[in-house]
Amino acid sequence: MNHFFSKVRQNxxxxxxxxxxxxxxxxxxxxxxIMMACFFYGxxxxxxxxxxxxxxxxxxxxxxxxxxxxxxxVIDAHxxxxxxxxxxxxxxxxxxxxxxxxxxxEEIQEFQEYTKSLISSGKISGxxxxxDFPTSVRLFQDELTRDYFSPMSKAKGTYWxxxxxxxxxxxxxxPSFYLGDRxxxxxxxxxxxxxxxxxxxxxxxxxxxxAYTSSDNFTDLLKxxxxxxxxxxxxxxxxxxxxxxxxxxQSGIYLLDYDxxxxxxxxxNNFIERTILDTTVYAGFYNIKQPGWFMVTVLPxxxxxxxxxxIMVQYILMYLAFLVLALILAHYMSRSxxxxxxxxxxxxxxxxxxxxxxxxxxxxHDEIGDLIxxxxxxxxxTRKMDQLMSEQAxxxxxxxxxxxxxxxxxxxxxxxxxxxxxxxxxxQQGRTAEVSSAVQSLSRFYKLTLSRKQSISTIAQETEHAxxxxxxxxxxxxxxxxxxxxxxxxxxxxxxxxxxxxxxIENAVLHGILEKDDKAGTIVLTGWLEDSSIVxxxxxxxxGISPDKLSSILSGEGSSSSGGTNIAVYNTHRRLQIxxxxxxxxxxxxxxxxxxxxxxxxxxxxxxxx
Numbered sequence: 001m002n003h004f005f006s007k008v009r010q011n012x013x014x015x016x017x018x019x020x021x022x023x024x025x026x027x028x029x030x031x032x033x034i035m036m037a038c039f040f041y042g043x044x045x046x047x048x049x050x051x052x053x054x055x056x057x058x059x060x061x062x063x064x065x066x067x068x069x070x071x072x073x074v075i076d077a078h079x080x081x082x083x084x085x086x087x088x089x090x091x092x093x094x095x096x097x098x099x100x101x102x103x104x105x106e107e108i109q110e111f112q113e114y115t116k117s118l119i120s121s122g123k124i125s126g127x128x129x130x131x132d133f134p135t136s137v138r139l140f141q142d143e144l145t146r147d148y149f150s151p152m153s154k155a156k157g158t159y160w161x162x163x164x165x166x167x168x169x170x171x172x173x174x175p176s177f178y179l180g181d182r183x184x185x186x187x188x189x190x191x192x193x194x195x196x197x198x199x200x201x202x203x204x205x206x207x208x209x210x211a212y213t214s215s216d217n218f219t220d221l222l223k224x225x226x227x228x229x230x231x232x233x234x235x236x237x238x239x240x241x242x243x244x245x246x247x248x249x250q251s252g253i254y255l256l257d258y259d260x261x262x263x264x265x266x267x268x269n270n271f272i273e274r275t276i277l278d279t280t281v282y283a284g285f286y287n288i289k290q291p292g293w294f295m296v297t298v299l300p301x302x303x304x305x306x307x308x309x310x311i312m313v314q315y316i317l318m319y320l321a322f323l324v325l326a327l328i329l330a331h332y333m334s335r336s337x338x339x340x341x342x343x344x345x346x347x348x349x350x351x352x353x354x355x356x357x358x359x360x361x362x363x364x365h366d367e368i369g370d371l372i373x374x375x376x377x378x379x380x381x382t383r384k385m386d387q388l389m390s391e392q393a394x395x396x397x398x399x400x401x402x403x404x405x406x407x408x409x410x411x412x413x414x415x416x417x418x419x420x421x422x423x424x425x426x427x428q429q430g431r432t433a434e435v436s437s438a439v440q441s442l443s444r445f446y447k448l449t450l451s452r453k454q455s456i457s458t459i460a461q462e463t464e465h466a467x468x469x470x471x472x473x474x475x476x477x478x479x480x481x482x483x484x485x486x487x488x489x490x491x492x493x494x495x496x497x498x499x500x501x502x503x504x505i506e507n508a509v510l511h512g513i514l515e516k517d518d519k520a521g522t523i524v525l526t527g528w529l530e531d532s533s534i535v536x537x538x539x540x541x542x543x544g545i546s547p548d549k550l551s552s553i554l555s556g557e558g559s560s561s562s563g564g565t566n567i568a569v570y571n572t573h574r575r576l577q578i579x580x581x582x583x584x585x586x587x588x589x590x591x592x593x594x595x596x597x598x599x600x601x602x603x604x605x606x607x608x609x610x
Contacts, residue, residue, distance in 0.1 A: 126187025188212030218244035503568035512542020
C-alpha cells in the first residue's frame with residue numbers, strides 16, 4: 001500500500017502544472033455530481049413512472065369523453081333516421097301491402113335526403129335496414145330506397161345476427177369482426193344495430209336497423225392517447241371483444257378480462273400494477289358508459305425503464321458539456337500561468353522532428369529567460385546537425401534509386417537475349433514469314449517499353465507486354481502455350497513497375513511448361529484488391545518447383561533445371577522491395593494441382609500520369 005501511494009505521489013509530482021490544475025478541478029467538480037447521480041438514480045424510475053402515469057391519466061380522462069361522443073353521434077344518427085315519417089309509417093303502422101307506403105313519395109324523398117346528409121357529414125358511413133321480405137318487394141328495387149334496404153338473407157351468417165338470434169338484446173354496438181365482409185367493404189367496419197318488429201298481412205316480422213361507422217375514428221383517438229413507446233390503448237366490450245386498438249398485436253398480448261377490468265375500475269380510479277406474461281405493466285381503465293365498454297391503457301415497465309435511462313443519459317450528457325466547458329476554462333487559466341514554460345517546451349520538442357527554430361530573446365532575465373538564452377545557443381548546433389542528417393538521407397535515397405535502376409537494366413537485356421535467340425531459331429528453320437511477324441511483335445513490344453521514360457507503368461500496359469511476349473513464344477512453340485488474363489477492369493489503371501509481369505511469365509514458360517514432355521500448358525493471370533494492396537497471381541500447369549529450389553528462388557542463388565539462373569525473378573523481387581519495402585514483392589508456391597503459383601504484392605496506387 002505504501003508503495004502504491006508513493007507511486008501516485010511520484011506521478012502527481014511529474015505532472016505538468018496545467019495537468020495538475022485540470023486534475024484538481026475535475027476531482028472538485030466530478031465527485032459531488034457522481035454522488036448525487038448515485039443517490040437519485042434509484043428514485044428516478046419511480047419518478048418517471050409517476051410522471052408518465054399522471055400524463056396518461058390526464059390524456060385518457062380527455063379521450064374517454066371523446067370516445068363516448070363518437071359513440072353517441074352514431075346512436076343519435078340512428079335515432080334520427082328512425083324518427084323519420086317514412087320509417088314510422090313502415091314500422092309502426094300496420095299495412096296490408098308494402099307498396100302502400102310509396103303512395104306518399106314525399107316522405108320517401110325526405111328519408112333518402114336526410115340519410116344522405118348524415119352519411120356525407122361523417123356522422124355515419126352507411127345505413128342498412130334488413131327486412132324479411134321477398135327480394136321482389138319494391139323496397140329493395142325502388143331508386144329511393146334500394147340503397148338502404150336489404151333482404152334478411154344478407155344479414156344471415158354474420159356474428160351480430162347470431163347474437164340477436166341467441167339472446168334477447170335489442171341493440172348492439174358491433175366491432176369489426178361482428179360484421180360480414182360485404183358490410184365492411186360497402187358501409188363501414190363498425191355498426192350500431194337495433195332490432196325492431198314490423199307487421200305485414202297480419203303477421204309480425206323481425207327487422208334490423210344498422211348504422212355503420214369507421215373504426216379509424218376510434219383507432220386515431222387511441223393512438224393519440226399514448227405518450228410512451230411500446231404502450232397500447234384499446235376498447236373492450238362486455239363480450240371480451242376488442243372494439244378498437246392502437247395496436248392490434250400489442251392489445252392481444254396485454255388483453256385483460258372484462259370482469260376483472262370492471263372489478264378494478266370499481267376499486268380504484270388510478271393505474272394499477274399487473275403482471276402479464278411475466279411482464280410488469282401499469283393499466284388504467286375508463287368506462288364508456290353508453291355501450292358498456294371500457295377503454296384500457298397499458299404501460300409496460302420496459303419502456304418506462306428505457307425512458308428513465310434516457311433521462312439519466314441526458315443528464316450525463318449535460319454534465320459532460322458543462323465539464324468540458326470547465327476544463328477549457330481551467331486549461332486557459334493554467335496556460336496563462338505556465339505559458340512561458342510551455343513555449344520553451346514546445347520549441348525544444350521540435351528537436352525530435354529536426355525542425356528546431358530559435359526563440360525571440362527574452363524580455364525578462366529570470367530562470368526562464370536564462371533557459372531561453374541557453375536554448376537559442378543550442379539552436380545553432382542543432383541546425384548544423386539537421387543539415388548533416390538531410391544530406392545523409394538524400395544520399396541514401398539516391399543510392400536506393402541507383403540500385404533499382406541497375407536491377408531493372410539487368411532485366412531488359414535478359415528478355416532481349418531470349419527473344420533474339422527465338423528469332424534466330426526461326427530464321428534457321430527458314431520460316432521467314434514468322435521471323436517477320438516476330439520482329440514486328442518485338443518492335444512493337446520495345447516501342448511500348450521505350451516510349452515512356454518513367455520506370456512505372458500500369459497493370460494494363462504490363463498485361464499487354466506479357467501478351468506480346470507470349471505471342472512471340474507461341475510462334476516458336478506452335479501455339480502450345482495458352483494465356484488467360486482475368487484481371488478486373490478496375491485494377492487496370494493502378495501503378496506497377498515496368499517489366500514486372502513479363503520476366504515472371506517467361507520463367508513460367510521456360511522452366512515450367514517447356515520442361516513438360518508435351519511442352520504445352522496454360523498460364524493464368526488474375527488479380528484482386530486486398531486491403532490497401534493489390535495481389536496479382538500468375539499460375540501455370542508446368543512441372544513445378546522442387547521444395548529445395550523453392551526456398552532459394554528469390555535469393556538469386558538457385559538455378560533452374562535447364563541450367564538457367566533465377567536472375568530475372570530475383571531482380572523483379574528486389575525491385576519491388578526497393579521501391580515499396582519488405583512487405584511487398586514476390587511469393588512462390590507449388591500449385592496443389594501441378595505447376596507453380598507466384599503472387600505479386602504491390603501497394604494499391606492509382607496511376608495519375610498516363
